[in-house]
Amino acid sequence: VKRRPTIIDVARDAGVSKSTVSRVISNNGAGVRDETRLQVERAIEKLGYAHNAVASSLRTDRTNIILLAIPDITNPFWPDVARGVQDVMDREGYAVVFANNDWQGQRERMFLWMARRNRFDGIVINPIAVSEAELRTTAIPAVLIGSREGYANFDMVGSQSYQATRLALDHLAQLGHRRIGFIYGQGVSRLGYSRLNGYLDFLQEIGLSKRDEYIVQMPFDRAGGFQGMQQLLSLPQPPTAVFAANDILAMGALQAAHQAGVPVPQELSIIGMDDIFAASTTTPPLTTVIKPKYQIGQHAAYFLLDRIHKRGPAEPRRKFLACQLQVRGSTGPSPA
């Protein structure tokens, strides 16, 4: 029976005390004579010693693990954000693990509890069901991705989605569209509301009346976009342009138009949001609004680091990055 070696075994083999071994390992050798350090390193090598982070965490109360909680790993929006988070966190020595909840609130809670029980050092989350109070009782520094009402005490990083909505709708209006549909996702959250508001405000501003049948809410995935568009196309007077709350929905919508034989953009314009990679490869390529995904991830990481190290202002911070219109082939002049 061979136990895993501990620093005590290493200390014995190197002929020093375990404190010295610990110094070599965690302060990477600061305050240790070079010769001694080498001795210890040789012993570590020889015994195949592996640092026990669990014991270390118990003592230091830090794990160097960050949880990134997202609803839908299938949406290519997230990997870009994740890269931003990881690139920053990596440099600071944190590992970022993903927690995908598949739009299930229960799963989201489960992961939050796991993070708490295992004393993860921070959380970056796009919340779907968890309340601010729950997030607070987690007692782990957290920053939110996206814009949410009712999380006044947390840092938040997202994009200017109201502005982004306007960008999209303005584009359609300038092309002469007057019958503009809107497809957005349901989820348990308020996600999409700022876009819905942007949509409603805009209609009013340019003097169009709201038509309830032009607003459809569907599951936040490609199939949802597909269904949503089918529903819009089945109307006696379908819209000539459709704004989808994200590219995934828009791609589903585009697919539905294809299947129904409606030419895009000649008879129907479709615009999305996010600018995921796939948006550029549809037929026709999707007009959309570019969201600074990677930067969102980076800023979330910066905020989180400040929280973890208790530096920076105590009040919650907000950062909403600007978006940009990306015109491609799925939008064109209104047929009317």
Add this chain to the structure above:
Amino acid sequence: VKRRPTIIDVARDAGVSKSTVSRVISNNGAGVRDETRLQVERAIEKLGYAHNAVASSLRTDRTNIILLAIPDITNPFWPDVARGVQDVMDREGYAVVFANNDWQGQRERMFLWMARRNRFDGIVINPIAVSEAELRTTAIPAVLIGSREGYANFDMVGSQSYQATRLALDHLAQLGHRRIGFIYGQGVSRLGYSRLNGYLDFLQEIGLSKRDEYIVQMPFDRAGGFQGMQQLLSLPQPPTAVFAANDILAMGALQAAHQAGVPVPQELSIIGMDDIFAASTTTPPLTTVIKPKYQIGQHAAYFLLDRIHKRGPAEPRRKFLACQLQVRGSTGPSPA
């Protein structure tokens, strides 16, 4: 200054010993009088006590966390597999966290070290760079997803990809195709080799000579498929059918065909592999080979649980699930 409460605080408040508190928490009350248990539970509630899994793990040497290491979170193949793993692991009380390495071997290693240092209980991995030896020194029960040469000591779960390749090529051959191209991914690994072999064997069997210019290796993503197809189309005598090693590549290829104005399937047939959701929504919808993704995940979890609990056979186990042809619109009779 308010410390986080420990079982000692709870014990004091409830007027019992900390062993009793521990029993209430971890054996969920077995061997504790109901009355005492209630007392303890009240104290837990009152103090807002949260179990410290780090301390617990140090003692028990178990964390109840499983690492799922994958190369490319962007590929919708993985979420389905992940769901299979999670659904099984959930029931056993394990949390599954994702480690996405973006095809970077260094990242993969980093996560493996994290899993080791933090004493994760198991690993499900689709390895890209890490060797069997490295995986072994991790000293954590692991099972591999996919079929790989040179990991003789590990359980492996995947699909019958050689058979799957034949399914695809047979379909093309029956449609009369004689000039069949092959696009596969690079990655650092041998991934795709069984498919390459299947391809070469098949050509030989039906009496076609291998044409090197028909075999292209590209990055394992949509852009790779796009480029690969461009390359094939630029040949003096391009293939009439292309087999792509997965749907992502196939979708990129389809896109390239569209852009080049080559009608699919009239002048060019494209077949993929995996049957990710998006494959059914391209124009035309993609003919592909269905892989039992969810089941692969489930079986990997079963194997892993057996390893963790040291039950089941000691020898490495293999499970390769059968695939199935899914004919859609992207394949048709050879134009020749």
Add this chain to the structure above:
DNA sequence: TTGTAAGCGTTATCAT
């Protein structure tokens, strides 16, 4: 059924 006490493998404090 409950309590006592000995670890688990570190890090941090204080001497030397």
Add this chain to the structure above:
DNA sequence: ATGATAACGCTTACAA
């Protein structure tokens, strides 16, 4: 620069 020693918060024999 190094060593002794006391935590960190929990689980688990063993005893009562």
